[in-house]
Each structure stands twice: as C-alpha cells, then as structure tokens.
Amino acid sequence: MDYSLSRFLYTLLGLFIVMNWGMLMSSTMRRIIARVSGRIGIPWYQPWIDLIKLYSLRSQITHGTMFYLGPVFRLMGGVGLFLFMPMIYGSAYFMNYSFSGDLILILYFQFFGMLGMALGAGEGGQPYSAIGISRGLSQFTTIEVPMTLAVISLAIQYDTLSITEIVKAQQGSIANWTLFTNPFATIAAMLSLLGAFGHSPFNLVKAPNEIPIGPPTEYHGTFLGVLRTNGAILHVTEAALFMNLFFGGATSWLELILKTFVIYFWSVFVGVVFPRFRIEQSVRWFLKWPTLIGIISILIWM
Amino acid sequence: MKKDFDKDALSDMYKDKFLAPENEIRFVNAPDGSIIEVNPLDDYFCQERPKELKPRKGVVEKFLNWARAESLWVLGFGTGCGSIEIPPLSTPRFDMYRFGVQMRATPRQSNVFIISGYLSVKTLKRAIRSYEQMPSPKYIIALGSCTINGGMYWDSYNTINRLDHYLPVDVYIAGCMPRPEALLAGFGKLKELIKEGKAEKANEYIQNLDWYKANQKKIIKDWNMPDYNW
Amino acid sequence: MSLKDVLTPFTAWKRIAKEPVTVIDPFNDRPGADRYRGFHQNDVEKCIGCGTCEAICENEAIDMVPFKDPISGDSGLRPSLDYGRCCWCALCVDVCTTNSLKLSNEYTWITTDPEDFRFTPGVDKKSWDENDKGWVKPEPNYEFYNTQRVEMEHLHPEERVDSFIEMVKGYSHEQALAEADRCVECGICIATCPAHMGIPEYIKAIRNEDLEEGLRILYETNPLPEICGRICTHKCETVCSIGYKGDPLSIRWLKRYIADQVPSERYQSILNTNDINNNGKRIAIIGSGPAGLSAAHYLALMGYQCTIFEQYEKAGGMMRYGIPEYRLPYDQIDKDIDYILSLGVEIKYNTRVGRDITLDQLSQDFDAVFSGTGLHLGRSTGIEGSDNEHVYYSTDLLRQITEGKDIEVAEHIVVIGGGNVAMDITRSLARMQKVKYGKVNIIATSLEKEENMPADREEVVESREEGAVLMPGWAPQRIEIQHGRPTGLHVVKCNSLFDDTGRFNPQCDMEVKNFFEGSMIVQSIGQGMDLSYVDEKWMEGLSFGPRGRVKTNEYFQTDLEWFFMGGDIIEGPDVIHGIANGHKAAIGIDRYLQNLKD
C-alpha cells in the first residue's frame, strides 16, 4: 500500500467533500420530507449552522472516559469506512486506501462505530440510552444477515472480495450492474439498507417518542457535533458502498453524488410513509424476507 | 446584574430538607459477590458548583452568536397550556423549521426552554432540573401572562406567579394563549438578543445561584435533589 | 399482510407535487380575525372610570389609575392593564358601561422586561391604538345587566289630572329587586349626590333583602328618605354609569322603596336611637325646611337639644308649601318629620324669627343658631303689567294650595317659567282647572328652548300628558291688561340665552311675535331670599358673596361664629342640597362647640 503524503491529502479532501455532501444531502432530504408534509422545511445550510453551534457550546459535561470515547469510536467507524472505500472508480486520487480485501474490513467497520457508541452511551447512565443500545445491537445484527448474504452472493458472483474489482466488473453498460446481473442480492441488500440508514420502519434506536432519543440522549455539544459529522460521512459512505456493489460505482463526483442521493432517498422514500416496527417485529422482518432473498441469491450462484 | 438579598433571612430555607430514598447511600451486591457502595449524589450527579462561563471576545463570539441564533433547539417539554401551539409551529401552517428552530427530545441537546404558561410547583421542580441540564448558553422564552405575574392562576396555591424568581427569562411573550405568530416573533426577538450578545441569562443564573436556589427551595417543599443538576 | 397494504401508503408521495401551504410571512400575512381578542384600547374621553371592568376581571388584571382630576360623573380614573394577569376573555369589554373599552386584533408584544407589561390603554401610546378591528361588545341583545329601567307605575293621566293623589305608585318587591339588580356598584353617583349618600350600599341592601340595613345607610347621610325618595332632583341618576347604554338606575325610587317598606314605628329600633345622651347644649334652628330638619336630626343624634322656629303652622318648609301633594303626599312628610321629632327635637310653630322673636334673643338663649330659611320670595319678571293683582307668584300660589285656601282659578292661565316649580304650579293649576271647568287650558312658556329647559324631563312629559301646553323659547314682553284684569301675555321669539362669554344675555327676534291668552298669569322664574330677620347689628358682621348669598366656610359657619346658615339660601335650590348643608352644618356646630369647650 502506498502511504504517500499526496494520497493522504487527497483522501482528506475526499473526506471533506463527502462530509459536506452528507450534510447537504441530509438537509435536502429533510426538505423533501417537509414538502410531502406541506412544509417548506429547514434551510439547506442548516446542518452547518447546527454543527458550528454544537461545537461552540460553552458547557459540556462528561460521565467518564468511555463517554468521551463513544463519539470518537463512532467517528472512527465512519472515517474507517470511508478510508477503505473506493469513492471514484478509475480516479487515482479518490480510491482512498482500498485494497483487495476491503469488503471484509468495511463490513467490520460498519459494526465498529456501533459498538463504540454502545460503550460510550452506556457510560452515560441514561436508561433510555441502554434500551436504545440493546435495540440497536440486536437490530444491527439482523440487518447484517441479509447484507452479508448479499455480499457472499456477490463474492461468489464476481469471485473477489475487493470492491474495486466488483466495480470494475460492472463497468461498460448499465446492464452490467449487479442490480441486473444479481437482482436477488440487490433486493436483499437494499432491504437491509433500510435498516442501516435508520429511517422508519426501522428507526427504533433513536425512537423519539418511545425512548427519547436512545443512545445519544446524554450527548451534547462537541460530542453531538462529532456524532453529526460522523453521520454525514457515514451516510454518504454507506450509500457509496451500495453504489459500488450494486449500481456500478461512480466514475466522477457528480455520478457519486447522484447515485448516493438516489440510494439514500430509497430509505427516505419508504421511511416517510411507514410507521416504526417494534424491535421484535423488526428483527423478525429482517430474518424473514430479506434473509430468504439473500439465501436465494446465493443459491442461484452456487 | 447581581441581585441583592438577605442571606441570613433565607438561611433556614436554604438548607437541604430531606433526601429522596433513591438518593441515599446504598450497598449493592455485585455479580462476583463483592459489595459495592453506591452514593447516588456523588455517582449520578455533579456536586461541583457551576462556574460562570464568560463569552469570548470580538468577532469570534459574534460569529458564534450568529450560529447560536440561527440554530435554536427547543426542549420538547410542554409545561403548560402553551404547548398546544407547538404542534402548529412544527406543522405546515407556520413551520418554524425554516427559521432554524427545531424540537429536541432531551435537555442535553436543547438551548431554548419554552416555559409555556403556568408552572405548578411540581412541574417547576422538573423544569429547574431540565433547565440546569441544558448546556450553556441557554435561553428561556416565557409564554403568556402566567409566567409574568401569575395570569389566570394568580391566586392558585399550586402555581408560581413570577417565573423570573426561579429561572432567568430572556424573552417574554404576552398573550393567553399567544398566537403562533407571536411565538415566532418571540424567536425573532431571541435571535436578535443572541446576535447582540445580550442573551447571557445563563451566566446571570450562575451569578445569582444562591438567590435563585433560595427562592426555589422556599416553595419546593420536598427538595430532594442536589443543588445544581448538571 | 397483503401487498396492497404495503403499496397504498406510498400514494402519500403524490403530495410532493403540491406547493407547501406554509404562510410565507407569518407576521404580516395573517392579521388577527375581525373579532380577535388582542390588546386593549380605551377611549379615555368616553370612559368615565367607573371601574366595572376592574370589578368583573377574575384575574385582578385591571387597576384604576388617576388620569385627570375627578369631576361629577367621571372619577378621573382609567383602567390600567397588567398583562401578567390578563386572560383576554374580554369580559371587561362586554361589561363596559360606556362602551369605551375594546380589544384590538393586534396580538404580538414581546419584551425582555416583565415589568413592561403594564399600561393604561388610551393613555400610554401603543402601536395598536389606531387599530379599528378587534373585539367589541357583541350585538344585539347581549348585555350583562338589564339596560332597561323597571317601569315605575304611574297613575294614568286621566286618573290623576283631577286629583292631588300621589301619582307615582312606588315599586313592588319584585320590581325593586329587579331594579336594584341592575346596579353595577361603581359608586360614581356618590360624589354627585350633594349629600354623598351611600347609594351602592343601600341598593345592595335591597338586593340582599335587608331593608333595615338599607334604612341605616340612608339615615347616615339623609334624614328625610321618604321625601327625598319622591322629589329629589336625583342628580345621581344623570351620572349613573348604566345610563350610558340604556336607562340610568332609578336610584330615587329605590330609596323611596326602602323608606316606604319600613313602618315608622320600627325606625327607632332599627336606627338604634332610643337612648341619646343629652349633652345639655341648646341649638336654635330657624326654618323647618330640609336644611333645618337635617341639621336638627344630626345635632339631636349628637346629643344637642334643638329648637326649630317655624313661621307657618306646619313643618316642612318648601317641601310642604312648595311641592304639590300629588308629588309629595303630606303624610309622607309627616313620617319623616315625626321621626326627627321623636329624637327630642322641639318645634315652635307660627313663630317667625324677626317678628315673634329676634335673632339677637336666639343668640343669647342658645349656644348656636342655624338658619335654613330658604327662598320664599317670588321673583318678578318686571315686565309691563306684572304688578297687576291677578299676576301671581308661583310660591304664593303653591303655599295657598297647601294651606287649603281658596284660589280663584281662571279658565285660561299662562305660566311664565320653565323650571320644576313652574311645572309644579302648572300641573297643580291644571288639576284645579280640570275640577272647576272640566278641561285644562294652561300654557307654560319659558325662555329656554325645549332641550334646555331646567325642569326634569319627566315633569315636562307628564305636564303634557295632563293637558298643559308647553311653549318653550319665548321671551315675555308685556302683559295685556284690560279692565284691570290680564287677558294674555305678549311674547317674542327667543333665540339664545347666553352670549359667548357664558353671561345671561337673551337674544330675541323682535319680529316673531306671539300672544298667549290668559286671564291669570303666574310668574315662576325663580325665588329670592328674605334675610330681614337678621338684625342690623348682626348683618354688619356677615359678608356676602356672589348673587347676594351670605359667605360661609365649608361647615356653613358665617363670619359670626355662632351663626350657621344652609339650604337654599346658600346652595341649591333643592332638597338634597339642603339636607347635605344641614348635615354638614351640624358637624360644624359640633366642632365649633367642642372647640369652645376646650
């Protein structure tokens, strides 16, 4: 692996772009939701202001070391995901630190932030945090099942565990996208994506009117700022993962922006019109249809 | 602005009355068989007296104040009838989100506390606790007559008359109920104040903590929490 | 779980094509509704500071604060709002007696200082002062109290015109309760009443059906309730706050109701005047009119031994000899006077000071002297022919009627004057005409125009009901005398009475003439006082003010320390001033004698 300075700087630039796009995307999504409600919604620049505000709060309290580390772990999860995710296919600058086994690492990083958060939020001592964590962990475990099945199906299909290789295999024509070559894996993954992005019916981790508001209940100020920064990065990067795996990757930033937007919009599209599941319903749901489809996708390629 | 008051006269009110049972020191059997001493006041609460958090100087503070003004996070705590006008504000007709005002479910993440009307003593206790848990800088908007001089319930035995005796208030809005527009205008006024650097009531609260605490303890008969809830 | 149930919710996304419904500029796009109950406005010129708004406010949000100096009918106070209390129920608007208070549809007021939320609408300038929308009292038939007076039953004109039976029947129990219920207890009337009677309190006593308490309240300031309840000029009713929206409260009739309902035997026990300690001092009182009786009553209560000197054979003065019986029956006068006499007051009838006993004698025999001799001399118009023997003064005629003397009533009569006395004599003579000739033929003419006539409105109306012809706005010029008897009165049109500076200076149009036929002319243009009983040596000690009246201090004490004067000769003329003067003088005499002792 090449650890040259320029590559590092380009990765940072990529991170910067991703973060800002992530924030713009979240405000755009909220404006879309607002429009369906009949409202105008937040200004598009609201996330940045919120972030400045959060970083500028004067008083912060802590519940202990892990409480500090929680958001840091979470950020590490997001940044780690980004670091090993090839963003722009074919670009020498924005391949980040993608390597041949990066898919495995990325699946791990998806879980890493969650665990860190669990430790930190648990330290906060808020019972709702604890309930949120237990919900989050159990739900995430089940989300991973169809996702992993889909990835295995892909690995079998493309015979590789490198994202770059998978993207490469999809180039040429839209027909080459995994979406068309392996629709069952795509469906399984896209259903698990609904859970990963945390919109209804699977937003039971934060669930404002049940357990306000789950793990981040005690987080405020800089801690929350870090979590929000991470959220922006994570959403784009995860969408980029799905883009890379199923939608032919991106060859330019514009393509990335469009594709991540559409992929993220999918979760919003479902989320706006459905209520939230209970945790056992959610777990059961993931283990039912998406898992079944995932298994089918593997069976097809076996 | 330092408030003068006779400390001696209030001293007997100012002592802790009693401790809630759940805040007493207790011993817990750990799974490994050892015995752990739990002192909730030390373990769950920050006993340190809060410090005044001075604003920065110059352009930086101005910029930060602008950001604070444009991002007002309101604590979702409907203390009185005024909370009926919060749903219209967050729904299509008035849509306060476009003004940078958003609702938050937890005090830790909120900056603005809307005291929506009358406060019963029982709610006041929770309101103080919520307020103190909010990170500084924090602001209070007082809604309606009841917070100013008792309003409808001026002669009630269970509602306070003057909110400014218990919590520092930045903006008062007249009405009973104020229309949602009045509330939006109140947010506008608050923004103005923050941008001018005049919304420093959180520090005023710390400066006069003794005075506020004395007032609070005078009416909250079962004061069973630490003096300051971080 | 059917597929339809999964898919139909997505139809909600069709909303994305619709424009948001948000109000773009909420501060300007959406003014309050026309009826919105926003911030208060008050028309301070219209407002009389009655404080009804303060009384009805359940939050004690309204304070009455001084705005200007009080005058009769306006307390000078204006409502001041505390928006730390107000709940915008607008009960204050609905109950407002003058309709001066309203709510604008302005509703935004934001401040950092809670002390700001106090203001006096109409006085403190606010942005919504000019706002003409907002809550006003709903219409129609929406009142918090009955604006219509409970009609007092009168004898029908046909029934009454030929007799001197009392024409006003008085309230029944239900009527009195209903009328008393209308009072809003503002108390504006108290200052206007010369005697400052506790009007709201005794009306409240009627409502509580506690007439004994009512009587006690009456006697605190007025020892002649039966009389006052009938013939008081009721200045209080002219300022009654209820009168702005409808009829003023019938304060006079309610007073009469209390007095009528309590039998005279019970007065002493109710008023607790059975044992009064006599302090041995003696007071002489000249004249048994309202002033004298009132002074005697209060002095007697204080323990003074009072002696009244009355020139006629019955007590009451003008009340008996100046007011016709149909308005004030003699037995009611006797009821009041008998009670005062029961307190130990002594009356020497047919004793005229200056003729039968001198003032000098009184000053020696008594510790102090109070004079309430009133206005008994008729005033002449001084026009040509007014010295004829068939041209009368109304005071003389009225007295003669009371005394039962035979009066030669002519078939055609002209009365000059537009005051209450003129109406009294007109109506009395009308009755006598009716008896004698079977029809009424009397003309009352006055300088003043109809709307400015000093007589009470109801007197004017009732006179007409009884058949008298009223011709206001004519200035008498000459009385036509033929064969030693008047045949009529020549008049010219009178355009205005007062000049720009407010001085009496009638302007007449000599071209417009008229002639009122009448073989009997009665002059009723005012009365004069007669101070001839004051000895020369004492006269020097008195000083005189405007209109020839004796100057007194606030306790009606003249420059001669032992000599007090009150009643019509000082203020008025009316009964209630006499009563007030007498009461005040009684206090003055007491103070004077107390000081003398010390």
Added chain:
Amino acid sequence: MFTINNDRSKFPELDDAGNALIDLTSHKYLKLWQGPQHPGVTGNMSLELTVTGDEIVESKTHVGYLHRGFEKLMERRTFIQCFPTCIRLCVAEPDPNEYLLSSCVEELAGIEVPETAQWLRMLALEMARLQVLLRQVPGQAGTFALGLGYQWGNYIRDLILDRFEELTGGRVYHMYILPGGVRGLLPNGFKNRLEENLKLVDEFLPNVWDLIYTNSVFKKRAKGLAVIPKEWIDQYGIYGPAARAAGIMRDVRKTHPYLFYSEIDFEPFTTDESDVFARSLVRWHDLKMTVDIIRQILAKMPEKGDIKAPTPNVMHWKIPKGETYVKCESSRGEYGMYLVTDGSDKPRRVNLKGPSYTHATSVLEKLLVNANIADTAAIMVSLATCPPEIER
C-alpha cells in the same frame, strides 16, 4: 416460527389482587420514568414503569404537574368569572368546559337559552370536536413515528382554528359559550369559508385512510394491542370512542340528547375489536361523522336571532341552592360537571369529570402491564388521555 410465550417465569409474582410484587434489588427489573419531559407522553404527566427487558410489569400514573386547583379557584369567583377560568381546563378541547358550566348554571338558575344560541353552541362544540379529531386521528400513527398524517391534519386544524377565531375571537381559548347564551352570531361568509375547510377534510379522510389504515406496519403494530374487554367498560369507567371500539354504544349525544342533537341525523360507529386499531378506526369514523353533523347544523341553523337570554346582572348573580350534574360528549367521551350552589354568587363546589380521569389512571395502569415500552405512547393516545382533566 416466533411466538410470544405466555410463560410468566420472568415476571414477578402476583398478589391476590393481581398486583405485581416487585423486588427492585433482584436486578431483574428496571424503574423507568416516562415523562413529564418525554415526547411520547400526552401532555405533562408521567408514567412510572417497572420493566423487565422491554416489557412492562407494573405501571403507575403520576399526575399533578398541571394542577392549578380550578375547583378551588372557581369557588372564589362569581359565576361569570368562572367562565373564562373553567374553559382553560383542557387546552385541546376547551368548548365542552364552557358548555358544561353554562348549562349547569342555566339549569340551576332556570334560564332558557335562545334557539339560535343553542345552534351556535352546537356548532362550536362540533367544530371543537373536529379540530381535536384532526389531531387525534393521524396522531395515533404519530405515536408509531408516522408523522405525515399528523402534519396534514394539523394544517386543516389550523384552518378550523381560523374559523374559530372569526366566530369567537379566540384561537385556542374560545370563551364563546357563556351562561345565558353565546358571544356572537356567525360573521358574514362564515358558512362558505367553513364549507371550504370541510372539503379539505373530505379530501383528508381518504388520504389518511390510505396512509394509515391500510398501512401494513401500522396494522401490524396496532392490531391486537391493548385490548379492552367488554366487561371493563363499566367496571373501569371507559367512555366514548374507547367504549365504542369495544362494541358498546356510549355517546351522550345519542343517549341523552342535549341542545338540538335529536334533530341531527347521525349514527356513531362501533366495532368489536377493542384494540388500538379499532379505537383509531372509531375516531376516523367520528371525524367523518363530525363533518356530516357540521354540515347538517349549518343547513338547519337559523341565521339570525337572539344570542343571549337576559340574565340577572352578572356582577352579582346569585343562584339558588342546589346541585346538578350535566354531561356532554367530548372527543374523548362523556364529559360531565357536577355543580353545587349554596345561594351565593359563587359556586359552592365544582367538579369536572372527564374520561381521562379513569382512562389515564386505572385503565392505563392495567393496560400497560405486559405491554412493550414502545407501545406506551400508542396506548395512551388511543385512550386520549388529557392530564389536566385528571388533576384539574
């Protein structure tokens, strides 16, 4: 594959009365407070939950956060002063309070209200019900985080409040129905504007039906949740939509017609499921019915007429000694007022009885046992608890 087992081994022992015996030191249970600062709680109240895992084993309702002592305050206010005070009892639907006080006072004082005023009262009451239901119907889905319908409903509710503002001068606190009558006739063009808003409701009804009542996730969560057995209705005191969802017809407008409800043609919807979904469904039908009733009222009511019966002077209005109980149908169910007078100008005792008094205490506490924490908000909303009604 997965069935909830009804094995109570993880739950605490029950005593004879069916109450759970909870030993907190056993580490099996967690005390969890929901509220008063909790977005899922309807209003300012709190639930003290004892949970094991996600399941609630015991629930205690705590109220008093909104206690203003209305009943005491009204004892020292005259009858007319009671009227602005009384209506502030329930902010979501103040009109029944106004109506109850007025009709109690009128009944004891023997005052006959003019016909126009009675129709206007009915209109105000039904409009109040409409605006509440516009929040409640989609609000049920809102407790499961489907806020879209709530947003739509609230917009129409705002328009209805505009109509209230036109009619009564107040947006939230209408202070319209006062002893003796009402405080204003319909403004010009009011009927047309209201009809326009009703058309929006017509449009809204199928939209929420598609969004909520045919929503698979909503059905999954709401069906079978918090079933109220029929025999509880009288035992626990369950009123209005909650009773109608259990198949028992409870609607004061039908059983004790007041005002001119007997001249209106309507049939409240009943169903037998008695779960959260059924209660929500009843409310949807109520909303539909309310629109229909308002249209009938507008068609039948006289345009002009007296709005207030003459009353004695309100500044000192004394009412003969007596006591009465008057009730009406609020959106939550039977709402009653017990008024005792002693012949003075102030009430001797006022007691307001709203359905929440039982719904939020004995019923909710019972229903929450064995429920999931996630469902507390939904169960509360389905009972339409309104805390000020409990503590007053």
Added chain:
Amino acid sequence: MKQLVEIIQNHFPINDIDLRKKSLAFISIHQNQAIPLLEWLKTTHGYTAFVLLTAVDWIEENRFQLTYLISNPENFTELGVRVFIDREKAEMVSAHHLWKSIWVYQRELKEMFGINFPDSPRVNESFILEGWDTIPPYRRDFDTKQYSEETYFPRPGRSTNDPAKHMKSKLYPKD
C-alpha cells in the same frame, strides 16, 4: 326516576330527595347505609357504571358531603347518593371493591380534602400535590389567595383606586 326512588325508599332509609331532571336524582343516606345501597343498586337495578365521587365542604355545618354519582347504562339515568360525614373525623368506608376505578377518587379525596378511606389501595400515596404540608387545599378554610400571596412573590408595584373613594378623596375629602 321517581319510581326508582320509591323502590329505594322501601328498602333503605333515604331523605332529601331531589328529582333534578328526568334522568337525574339526588338522595341522601346515612353513612353506614351508603355502601350497601350502592352495592344493591349495582347488582339489582343495573346501576353498573360509576360516574364520580366527590366531596363538598359544608364548613358551616361542620360536615362533608360525599356524592357518589352512579349511572344505569340501560335506561340512561343517573343517581347521586349523598352521604354526610363528620368534618372532624373525616372517614368513610372504601368502595373500591365495587368499581375498579373508585380508588382513584378516594385517593384524590384523601389528598385534597383529607377524607380518609381506610383499606383503599394506594390511598396514602400523594396523587396531585407534592410535598404539601398545610391543610388539604380543597377544604373551605384553606385560603388559596392568601397562600399564594404569601408563597409566590406576586409582582409588586401595582395599586388601584376605588372610584368612589378616589372621588371622595379628591372632591370632598372632609365629609
């Protein structure tokens, strides 16, 4: 209603009958007989629904009036059963075994009026108030205005004038 009252009269000693309207009547009964009467009405006359229980403080007569309002969902009638209890020894037999909701009312009465219902569930837990340490607030001898003024710092600086007194002081101060 009238028939029902007559039937009750045959079984229980009741007085103070007030047939308020077609569907509502009030009756009074002695303290000891009240709960049996309620139970009898519930089991035999269809008065299965409980509407409310509240108290009225007749301080002049030194007694509390408890009103049990029950209703019959079959014929839509309501019956108020009044019970008078001594104010000094305010205690009443609990009826929580008859209706599942009645303990809430009893708990409230205990707190707000100080009327005790021994054996009623959770009757001693505070319900509405918190840390209340004076006489129960709904009793007539508790003056809420005075309490409020003493406790809650009303905003100073207000003064008002009575119109009549003000005019007296300005126009005729010496009378």
